[in-house]
Amino acid sequence: MGVKLLLEKANVPGIRTYDVYRREGGYATAEKALKEMSIEAIVEEVKKSGLRGRGGAGFPAGMKWSFIAKPEGVPRHLVCNADESEPGTFKDRYLMEFLPHLLIEGLLISSYALGSNDTYIYIRGEYAWVADILEEAIVEATKNGWLGKNILGNGFDCMVHVHRGAGAYICGEETALIESLEGKRGNPRIKPPFPAIQGLWMRPTVVNNVETLAAVVPIIKMGGEEYAKIGVGRSTGTKLISACGNINKPGVYEIDMTISVEDFIYSDEYCGGIAGGKKLKACIPGGSSVPILPANLLLKTAKGETRYMNYESLSDGGFATGSMMGSGGFIVLDEDQCIVKNTLTLARFYRHESCGQCSPCREGTGWMEKILQKIELGKGESSDIDLLWDIQRKIEGNTICPLGDAAAWPVAAAIRHFRDEFEWHINNRELSQTSNFGLQHYADPIHVPA
């Protein structure tokens, strides 16, 4: 069993309620922070912990906090990004659904450190019942003196407000989220100015992911240095992984980032192996936008070393032979899955979610979907693969926000590693409608652990 810092108490009956959470030691860390620690000391612990943003980008959280401007007389805001929308990712939902008070405790400590008197949780609109759970927890926390005016007699006022979005992946991008929180379309802003200087209502703002803010609780509880001892290298602490696709045990797992990808997929403690005794074909290890890897490159790096579930190891080899930790959305594909079809559904997703501001993304995502649809329906031509490659290359890096990159990468990686499957579809138009390319990519038998 690995270390559990976030989900340790997830299975305690009634942990969703204030009474049980408190009885299990909840809010003791907030008490320590507000009564015994200076603001600088809290920020210092978070910096020392090496905590990296858990939303996908992996930016050091302590550093992000230290950028916040503090102009005299201007309110500052902390915004919790709960717009979890990256396909394959459902860890924040789990955390909020089962441990709402852990998030609120993290929000309280973080709001105190940043000087945010009004903190917002921007939650994706579809998680309507989760929003209700959070609202209930806020009422309980307020009733018990953890939110409101002059908390613990420390002079600090803090209120947490839930704000429901309405169905737009783009609002997970922090400046689009801010626009949406201001009651507008979720069009990302041009940076600079960064939110830390001019964010919500042009006030200094920090936007952090749900898991990042929840992790502040164990960090303050155990100290940044102790937290940093868990894990390996710059992958400190624990990470929530939401595993899905063709595995025996889909679900949310907390890992300490020293486990190998192979153990994560095949051990009974985690994914429990490929469903139906089938073979592993490919995996998208960090949410739909990160590069898909074929089984051989997933389990071992190009150098033949074991690949581990952490930031550095998953990205070993760059995009040529590696991928990314991303949001921790771990999507497993078995031997029966078609890479063309899978890529098509992702291309459709990004076309649907493009906000339309930048031409390369607005037009390019639509073209990619149409070309992939054409290949999938057995009408592809040999020039289509190069055309797809050309389009994705012209989207990447040419847009205001990273949605363009997120749309380009899955297509690029699918062609990079599975070009023969695309060619097979194009050269076997009829056959591709009734059968599957399977595992023909591999000249050598695929590595399947006993």
Next chain:
Amino acid sequence: MSLQFNNEQMSEFKRLVARYPEGKQKSALLPVLHLAQDSFGGWLPTEAMDYVASLLEIEPIEVYEVATFYSMYNLKPVGKFVFEVCQTGPCMVSGSDNIIAYIQKQLDIKPGETTKDGMFTLKLVECLGACGYAPMMQVGKIYREHLTKEKVDAIIAEYRMQVVAQN
């Protein structure tokens, strides 16, 4: 204006607006549009959007551009129960195609259509964050997960019963 919040809805409106600083009431637009949609039959006619604009003291165009941007706002009438079935990658590899085909057959409608009795609308949506519990659909506030053909039948029967019980 005939569309108006009743007292209960109006107090919810006030609660939502109070979350934002004075003069920033436009920030309440998304939550208020959810409230309007829930209050006025599951969709947002122009009249409802104009009413929201007047309540928040903003221009109607500011409401239209938001209502047309976000996928959860219905701009056309929908059935009493909207089946929003996820079709993105993780659900697809877990068999959502078969579930979508089965719902179409059982309800005799295509995606985007409503049954003749006005009971059900089928809508195909992109990832709802339930990838580990696929295939799935959202109906109102609730997620229906681990869908099978048998489960779809049971869900349809359950909603039909609900309406019978109400009448």
